[in-house]
Amino acid sequence: MTTTQSLAGSTRSVAREARLLLRSLEEDPVPDPQLVERLEAAAAARTEQATGAERGFDATGDAGPRAPAEPVTVDDALAEVLADLSVGQALLAAGAAVGAEGAPRDTAPLHDAVGALDDVATVLDTADAPAARGFAASEPSADVGAATDRLRRELDTTLDAVTASAASVMSDAVTKALERAPGGVDDLIKNIGGKTRLGEYAHRFVKLGAQIVEKALAALARLIPASFLASARDDVRGLVHRLQDGEAAPAVVGWVIAVDPVREAAAGLAPEAALGVDGVDRATDALRAIRAQFQRLAKVLSGIVAAIVGAAGLLSFFSVTVPHLAVLTAGALLVVVAAAVLIAVDFTDGRPGPGFVTGARTVVLRAWGPV
Structure with a gap:
């Protein structure tokens, strides 16, 4: 069983138990x-395993990424963050449904959280579908000139798609962060990579839910290796300021994730210098797979943004709320932006990235020789 299959199954288990509790509470408020x-048992079973981000990445030490006990992909790590955030949100919603922390009983958030868990499980199923993991090889090109032309077209399509998907995630997260902390974004950017504390709670649902959300946010932060923290903060700062100045999100994101250097590198390649038609065609197929993989990751990142906002909204529901919750939420959203920038940089490969994947620039250049 793959990581995403396991995640989808355990997420559905939590959804099933939450749905049973919801139906019971609708009939009897006790x-x-x-x-x-x-x-509680289903949620604990889902979160007992270390997340992929915990196993494979570490932004807190000087040595950078830790060697994982088993191979961990950025897809797995982000999927586990999303699953844990959704489970934590469901427990907080269950707390609202039973009137935890002195709050009035309200089953509506639990109804929404159950639906969100179902949606997350579907996203995880989609991420593991065979069609999502690769493509059949394209028809062979007639000659190396035709192969090169097709590769350049595919590269443009891939870079445009990565930019558009990344821009959607980043602009959404930045907008929501600015809504919550319009005057303190620069200070929050300085704290990217730090820990988030959501407070102490007495009720079992709320306490466990907050702990799971904290764990997921810590795992998300660990996706940013220590050696990239400073550059990630600079990237987020530049992105936020340019968006605040009214620049179009795709143009700003394209600049941040360095798509132009990739286009320029491809434009300078002479067809006659390629290693052969087969090599160029394989590079074209690899670009298609890169595009599909990033678009799947962008859906997961969008889900993470929604789950952070949802969990924060539920925490504010209780009478004992976290001081400066809006600021903490904004900070978590900016961590999503930082992670999205680094992941997108890896996919374009226009400048050095953490090495989560083999990016578009390297894929193209390898068809012309060792990189």
Whole structure:
């Protein structure tokens, strides 16, 4: 069973138990202790395993990424962050449904959280579908000139798609961050890579939910290697300021993730110097796979943005709320932006990145010789 299959299954288990509790509460406002315990057990089972980000990446030490106990992809790491955030959000919603921390009972958030868990499981299923992991080889090109032309067209399509998907995620996260901390973004950017504390709670649902959300946010931060923290903060700062100045998101994001150097590198390649038609065609197929992979990751990142906002909204529901919750939420959203920048940089390969994947520039240049 793959990581994403396991995640989809455990997320559905939490959704099933949360749905049973919801139905029970709609009939009788007194929580059924057995259903409470079953939901807690399902959530605990989902989060007992170390996340992919915890196993494979570390932004807190000087040595950079740790050697993972088993191969961990950026896809797996982000998927686990999304799953944990969604589970944490569901537990917080369950707390609202039973009137935890003195709050009035409200089952509507739990209804929404169950639907969100179902949606996350579907996203994880899609990420693991065979068609999403690769493409059949294209028809062979007639000659190396035709192969090169096709590769350049595919490169433009791929870079445009990565830019558009990244811009959607980043502009959404930046907008939501600015709504919550319009005057303190620069200070929050300085803290990217730090820890988020959501406070202490007495009620079992709220306490466990907050702990799971904290864990997921820590795993997200660890996706940014220590050696890239400074540059990631600079990238986010430049991105936020230019968006605040009214520049179009795709243009700003294209600049941040360095798409122009990739186009320029490809434009200077002479067809007659390529290693052969087969090599160029394979590079074209690899670009198609790169585009599809990033678009899947962008959906996961968008889900993470929504889950952060949803969890924060539920925490504010309780009478004992986290001081400066809006600021903490904005900071978490900016971490998503930083992670998205680094991941997109890896996919374009227009400048040095963390090395999560083999990016477009390297894929293209390898068809002309060793890189």
